[in-house]
Amino acid sequence: MVRIFIDPGHGGSDAGASGNGLTEKDLTLNIALTLDDVLNEQYDDVTTRLSRSTDTTVSLEERTNRANEWNADFFLSIHVNAGGGEGFESYIWNGNFTNKEETRRIRRTIHDTIVEQINWRDRGKKEANFHVLRQTSMPAVLTENGFIDNPEEAEQMRSEEWISSVARAHAEGIAEAFGIEESTESDPTPNTFYRVITGSFQTEANAKQRRYVLSKHGYDSFITEFHDGDSVYYRVVTGSFRNRDNAENRQNELRNIGFESFIVSFET
Ligand SMILES: [Zn+2]
Structure with missing residues (x-):
């Protein structure tokens, strides 16, 4: 049991x-809770613990103490970057320690899997003197998942799809690094989301204008490109749901304020 x-x-x-x-x-908690579900539901011989499962204050000492006391095989700290930039980077401790080669191997597998799955700009495999990396007695990796202050990346972060994709990429990387097998009982159906499209435009500027108008009504949207032959359409996605009924509810709400929309299914 890993x-x-x-x-x-x-x-x-x-x-x-x-x-x-x-x-x-909020983003780190959502990714972590989804990762926890994915590992427990879809993989065998793995057990998990979280440093927090709600919006609570937990000191860095508590985080590493709990992992050490539990005798974890691996410590994963999930973060989101800021400061101007784009893409993904990961960290291990910059000190000298006995399992550093093993930590490097685990990090390489997880990092490369995530970059490939999310199609992220690779900012590199880095080292730093962070508490959670230094004070853990097992291999530890910290991931920085995109930039919250980058408008394009932030737009993706608003969607359940993004949270799910990032969590799944972490799960796959961890499973590969530790030789954890996918559960044969798990349902192999892909993860389907229902997107509510409130406009499909030939220019990105028009899509952004629609997104802006919807934001004034209190609805967050993101824009995706839809390719039809040689044509590109910019679709405004005002909600992405796992449950089709929820997507239809959103569609009705939007109709009540004067926006017609259609629903498309999307698989990750
Ligand atoms: Zn952080």
């Missing part, structure tokens, strides 16, 4: 980074 300790960065009074109306502590 013990994976999942650490959603920040929480409670420590919000972490923020930008574009998003807060790091």
Whole structure:
């Protein structure tokens, strides 16, 4: 049984980074909870613990103490970057320690899997003297998943799809690094989302205008490109749901304020 300790960065009074109306502590928690579900539901011989499963303040000492006391095989700290940039980077401790080669091997597998799955710009495999990397007695990796202050990346972060894709990429990387087998009982059906499209435009500027108008009504949207032959359409996605009924409810709400929409299914 492989013990994976999942650490959603920040929480409670420590919000972490923020930008574009998003807060790091919420994103890291959502990714961590989804990763926890994926590992438990779809893989065999793996057990997990979280440093927090709600929006609570947990000190760095508590995080590493809990992982050490539990005797975890791996410590994963999930973060979202800020400060101007784009893409993905990961960290291991910059000190000298006995299992550094093993930590490097695990990090390489996880990092490369995530970059490939998300099609992210690779900012590199880095080292730093972070508490959670230094004070853990097992291999530990910290991931920085996109930039909250980058408008394009933040737009993706608003969707359940993004959270799910990032969590799944972490799960696949961990499974590969630790030789964890996918459960044969698990349902192999892909992850389907229902997207509510409130406009499909030939120019991105028009799509952005629609997104802006919808935001004035309190609806967050993101824009995706749809290719039809040689034509490209910019679709405004005002909600992406796992449940079709929820997508239809959104469609009705939008109709009530004067926006016609259609629903498309999307698989990750
Ligand atoms: Zn952080």
